[in-house]
Amino acid sequence: MxxxxxxxxxxxxxxxxxxxxxxxxxxxxxxxxxxxxxxxxxxxxxxxxxxxxxxxxxxxxxxxxxxxxLREDYFDVPHQRCITKDNAPVDIDAIIYHKVISPIDSVIKVANWRLAAVGIAQTTLRSVVGDINLDQVLAEREKINTVLQEKLDEVTARWGVKVTGVEIREILPPTSVLDAMIRQMEAERIRRAIVTEANGKRESAILIAEGEKQAMITKAEAKRRALSIRAEGSKQAMILRAEGYAQALERIVSVAKTVDEKTMALQYIETLNKIGDKNARKYVIPSEALEALKQIGRGIPRATNPGKQEDSAK
Structure with a gap:
């Protein structure tokens, strides 16, 4: 038992x-x-x-x-007041994307790397914003993201953490700056509208001027053609008149060849009578006219004394 x-x-x-x-x-x-x-x-x-x-x-x-x-994660950088290079206060917050690439370093080299990364991000963000003006802060957000990522990655690399991206989520300038920005945007919109309207008017004026130019060219071309046709007609008319004159002269010459000298002398005297002044007291008779008279005198029988004629008859 x-x-x-x-x-x-x-x-x-x-x-x-x-x-x-x-x-x-x-x-x-x-x-x-x-x-x-x-x-x-x-x-x-x-x-x-x-x-x-x-x-x-x-x-x-x-x-x-x-x-x-080891998955990629993110944490928020809370709103903080930053002073720009031109002494303008702005409130900025951001999102930091990260992932652990060395688990041992992330455990033994920092007590709480997330909390430490937030502090480093805030300090780095103030430093980056303090090196640029307000206009650059508002306009160059991507540049701020890149610079902030590079500086954060340099610090977190020794903790075995890789910063994969930084995004500025919100930038809040002072109210006075916001009002000025709104006025500036309105002025810019008005300026663009004026420029657009001016460009439209300019294009319209160019088209109108181009149309008027083409119309003037067309009118000038039509006028030139009309003048050319008119000149051609005048030339043809002058040619026809010249041909008529030539034919008339040929006819006169041919007729003159058949007329004796006495007839020509009478015609010559008649012409002188037409061109002479009826009221003039003096006449200028060319020597050719005297020759013509002589020719006429030779052709007319001389008148004899009637008494002598009777004596000869007896």
Whole structure:
């Protein structure tokens, strides 16, 4: 009977030990997802390589695991007052995108890298904004994002964290500056409208002037053609008149050849009579006229004295 008690006790003790070992072993199992890594501290000292993903085992009561998420994440940089280079106050907030690239460094080199990154982002943002004017802050948001990302990445790289992007979410200048910006935008819109209207009028004037020019060219061309046709007609008329004169002269010459000298002399005297002044007291008779008279005199029989004629008859 005492022997049976001892065997039962031993079996029970073994079962308890096995269960205890199983519990310890089970408690040492960990499951890490694809985007998770485990940084293991063994008796306070970090192991040189992180664990995961999948099922890993840590020694209970000896190892301690810190999970690190490798997915890209973001945090907000709260609104803060920044002073620009031209002493204009602006309220700015931003979003910082980041991801862990070294799980061990992100755990052992900084106590809370997210909180530290927020502080660095605020300080860097004030520094970047302080180096530029208000107009540049409002107009060059992408440039601010790039500069802020580069400076943040230089600081967070030693923590095993990569800054993948920075976005300025909101920029709030003072009310007076906002009013001035609104007035400036209205003035710019008015200016653009005036420029557009002026360009339209200019194009319209150009088209009208071009049309008038083409009309003037067409009129001038038509006038030139009309003058050319008229000149051609005048030329043809003059040619016809000249031909008529030539034919008339030929006719006169041919007729004159058949007329004797006496007839020509009479015609000459008649012409002189027409061109002479009837009221003039003096006449200028050319020598040719005298010759003509002589020719006429030779052709007229001389009148004899009647008395002499009778004597000769007797």
């Amino acid at each position: 005492p022997l049976q008690v001892d065997v039962t006790s031993i079996i029970a003790a073994l079962i308890v030990i096995v269960l205890f070992v199983l519990i310890i072993l089970i408690s040492g199992l960990r499951v890490l997802r694809e985007y998770e890594r485990g940084v293991i501290f063994r008796l306070g000292k970090v192991l040189p390589k992180e664990k995961g993903p999948g099922i890993i085992f840590i020694i209970p009561f000896i190892d301690r695991m810190v999970k690190v998420d």
